Amino acid sequence: MSCIYIIDSNTNNYQPVTIVLYKTQSNPSSKTQYRKTQTYTQFSSNIAEIQKFAALVKTIRILYQHAKNGNHTTVRDIYYHDVELFSRNQTNCTRLLELIVEDSLQWSLEKDLNIRPSQKGMMYADWNNSLHTTEPILIPVNYQHLFSKEITDNQKLLIIVIEKDAVFQSFCQYLKSHNTFQNFVVITGKGFPDRLTMRFLAWLTESFSSLTIGFFDSDVYGLRICQQYQKCGSNLIFGGVFLLETNIRNHLPITTRDIKLMMNLLNELSEKGNQEKDNLFETYKRELTRGLTLFRKAEMNVLKFATELNYYINEKSRQSQ
Amino acid sequence: MGKQYIFTVNASQAHTSDILGVAITNKYTISVSSDGYAKFWDNKKDEIHNPSEYVKSCFINKIGIHHIAAYENTLPSSTVKVTLLAFACFDGSVVFKYYVNDDFDTLKDWEDTKMSNCWVPQFYRDPESKQDYFIVTKTTGSTSVNHLKITEQDGEVAIAIEQTGELDPATSSFPNSLAVCPTKNKKAAIGYINGDVLLYDFENLKLVYTFHSPDLQQSYKSSTTSIPRVLAFSPGGTLLAVARDNQAAGSITLYDVDHGENVGTLTTPSHNTKSTIGGFAHQGWIMDLSFDEEGKLLASGGFDKCVRVWNLETGEREATINISASDLDDVEQGEHDTSVVSGVRFIKKGVRGGAGGDSNEGLCVVSFDRGIRWYREAGGI
Numbered sequence: 001m002s003c004i005y006i007i008d009s010n011t012n013n014y015q016p017v018t019i020v021l022y023k024t025q026s027n028p029s030s031k032t033q034y035r036k037t038q039t040y041t042q043f044s045s046n047i048a049e050i051q052k053f054a055a056l057v058k059t060i061r062i063l064y065q066h067a068k069n070g071n072h073t074t075v076r077d078i079y080y081h082d083v084e085l086f087s088r089n090q091t092n093c094t095r096l097l098e099l100i101v102e103d104s105l106q107w108s109l110e111k112d113l114n115i116r117p118s119q120k121g122m123m124y125a126d127w128n129n130s131l132h133t134t135e136p137i138l139i140p141v142n143y144q145h146l147f148s149k150e151i152t153d154n155q156k157l158l159i160i161v162i163e164k165d166a167v168f169q170s171f172c173q174y175l176k177s178h179n180t181f182q183n184f185v186v187i188t189g190k191g192f193p194d195r196l197t198m199r200f201l202a203w204l205t206e207s208f209s210s211l212t213i214g215f216f217d218s219d220v221y222g223l224r225i226c227q228q229y230q231k232c233g234s235n236l237i238f239g240g241v242f243l244l245e246t247n248i249r250n251h252l253p254i255t256t257r258d259i260k261l262m263m264n265l266l267n268e269l270s271e272k273g274n275q276e277k278d279n280l281f282e283t284y285k286r287e288l289t290r291g292l293t294l295f296r297k298a299e300m301n302v303l304k305f306a307t308e309l310n311y312y313i314n315e316k317s318r319q320s321q
Numbered sequence: 322m323g324k325q326y327i328f329t330v331n332a333s334q335a336h337t338s339d340i341l342g343v344a345i346t347n348k349y350t351i352s353v354s355s356d357g358y359a360k361f362w363d364n365k366k367d368e369i370h371n372p373s374e375y376v377k378s379c380f381i382n383k384i385g386i387h388h389i390a391a392y393e394n395t396l397p398s399s400t401v402k403v404t405l406l407a408f409a410c411f412d413g414s415v416v417f418k419y420y421v422n423d424d425f426d427t428l429k430d431w432e433d434t435k436m437s438n439c440w441v442p443q444f445y446r447d448p449e450s451k452q453d454y455f456i457v458t459k460t461t462g463s464t465s466v467n468h469l470k471i472t473e474q475d476g477e478v479a480i481a482i483e484q485t486g487e488l489d490p491a492t493s494s495f496p497n498s499l500a501v502c503p504t505k506n507k508k509a510a511i512g513y514i515n516g517d518v519l520l521y522d523f524e525n526l527k528l529v530y531t532f533h534s535p536d537l538q539q540s541y542k543s544s545t546t547s548i549p550r551v552l553a554f555s556p557g558g559t560l561l562a563v564a565r566d567n568q569a570a571g572s573i574t575l576y577d578v579d580h581g582e583n584v585g586t587l588t589t590p591s592h593n594t595k596s597t598i599g600g601f602a603h604q605g606w607i608m609d610l611s612f613d614e615e616g617k618l619l620a621s622g623g624f625d626k627c628v629r630v631w632n633l634e635t636g637e638r639e640a641t642i643n644i645s646a647s648d649l650d651d652v653e654q655g656e657h658d659t660s661v662v663s664g665v666r667f668i669k670k671g672v673r674g675g676a677g678g679d680s681n682e683g684l685c686v687v688s689f690d691r692g693i694r695w696y697r698e699a700g701g702i
Contacts, residue, residue, distance in 0.1 A: 244659055244689070248606060248624060249569040253514070253546060256495045259460065267412050270384050286338065289355040289385050289411055293341055293663075294606070295497055295514055295548055 016042040019056055023103050037103065052096075055085045059096045067113060072141070075109075076118040116141060121197030122165065124172040125185035136172045139187070139200050148207075158184040159204055160313065161214040161236070163225050165190045167300045171309060180310055192225055202232035213239040213313060218246075218287045219254070219297035220261045230280065238283050239312055243290045243298045251296035258297065262288050324618075324630060324639040325699035326684055329675070332372040332693040333649035335360060340687040343664040344391040346404050347672060348423035349377075350685050352664075352693055355385030359408060359418075361425055362693065364668075368675030371650075372693070377425050379418065382410035392444035392453070394471070401473045405431070405480065407442040413460055415439045421478060431480050436465075441499040444469065445523075448505050455482050456509055456523060458496035464488040464511055466523050486526045490519055498549055504558030508578060512549030518563050520578065530581035534565065535574070551609055554578070555616040560633070562619055564607035571607035571623050572600065573631070587619070587631045589638065602629065605661070613667040613682055620684060622662030628686055642686070642696065649692045658690040673697065 018041045022034040040053040062081055066073060079086055079093040086092040101107050109115045124136040140146055158181055162168045168188035189197040204210060214229055214236050216222035230236050266288050269281060291297055336354035344351045349361040363375040388409035395402045405419040417431040438460045445454035453469040466488060470481040498512035507524040516534025534547045551564040561576040573587040588600025605624025612619055622628040630640040644660045668683035683697040
């Protein structure tokens, strides 16, 4: 708490206010040390600095009021308090919040102040009824409390991870009208997953006996997203789509930039140690080398995907039992 | 359908991953794969043998190999025959290996020059034995032209590759295919993923002709749906065959190298309404082309799981060979194997051993089902 110093405020003899931010460094062998990170002066000759000063004061004020009422809020909500002040860029708002709360005060935005990034990840499960909805929903922040009792342990939980929102929506519509699976949850992070989606997936795989199948595009972005999910659910099965399984009529051309990214990912994968026996590594490598040989990529097809996915998941579930 | 090709031997599960290229040298059929290995299959065995018993294997690169180029020459004023191989790997490197007098045991690395950001390598063996070349397309868009000099002294082979210039197309498109004319006219054709094929004089580093993609459906940015996937010069150097994607089909266009004219396409009769423009040669993309020794026949293979042999005088098909996993001795297939033809090569008379090898040409076909198949032309025994 003692890390933000406001130097002076003598109303009689007005002096410009300077805000100095210190970063706290705890060293087990010695006492806590403070390192000066940022200084903002009220009457600086630098416009950017004045703007930052104003943003900082405003943010401290919002934080103070928020801490008083103790509600849950999102970073985006704070950003919309004054968009101009944050130069119309949410990253500036996020950076300031992290600077004040996490770096200087050593508090957690989420745990101590109930400020979270906006939810991006969506989920749809057959136990959605507990939330009185049959539609896909944003992954709730307090998922542990909501779902712990809903998921039955008698049957293996089927977790289906889908890269894209459009495919996720059409698949959920399909599941609604076809009663194919029981005890399932479909998740999408709408592209690269946010932390909440990743934590939710990690919680599901750790807490319940489950089977996780992921569906991503067969291109360098899809594979990178798959890698991201793999970090929190290591037993993730890469279900597709695969380049040679899709009709070549639906393949898309790749650009020179894609080629470079694919080569970089291949290099990166091979440098991560001896992964030759890793199945997922082999799958990535096969898709990337095939993509580089054909100069094509395959994306998931929204319409055809639902029925094929259904068949594939049944097949994989059967194999894993 | 004038010709028949007889299946002689095959190697099933020749590699642990997709086979992406094949080269025929006098002694070995050399296959390369994304598993990172090059395999040397002995050409000089009897017609009936199990190739897998005589194969030699060499690890090249852990990320995998996508192209191979081979240079064979008996050095002037010497009896030493050198076979120099260039393996293009997915990390952009080119690995050189060579052996002498068709003896695999003499296989050595040549590491004097490190090459990076490369894609398709090709050698040019000067028919007048004056100046050989090594040409390689780069991922940066240009193409590197190098002098190749191989000498021998007291049984030791010395190789020198020295860059003499670059062929720069002035676009940022990726050069995905390359062919070097084997005659003395020193021409090289380079295909770019924007659909263009540029014909260069690589001795003087000059652009000679540009063959644009005939595709009317241009896609976004610098890529196209009609990639010139493979290029091949006829042995006489007069024709350039270009295999382009024609939506989901493949077409072969022939160009006159001297005059820069489109002299025709090779097409199969079709009632397919899905192919909007022109005829096509295959009902899938074409992955490889190969001229026979005399330049009268052209073999093509691709995604429709067949190899077609074309008569270039008539423009008609001489033969169609269907490729299927059931051809192979070991029919057990991996989950993602498919019999898409990834490479086809004519084999000159006298290269393969066994009955008919001396008098008949042959074909070697590699595919994504990890099989290698050898054929020879029927008759003549």
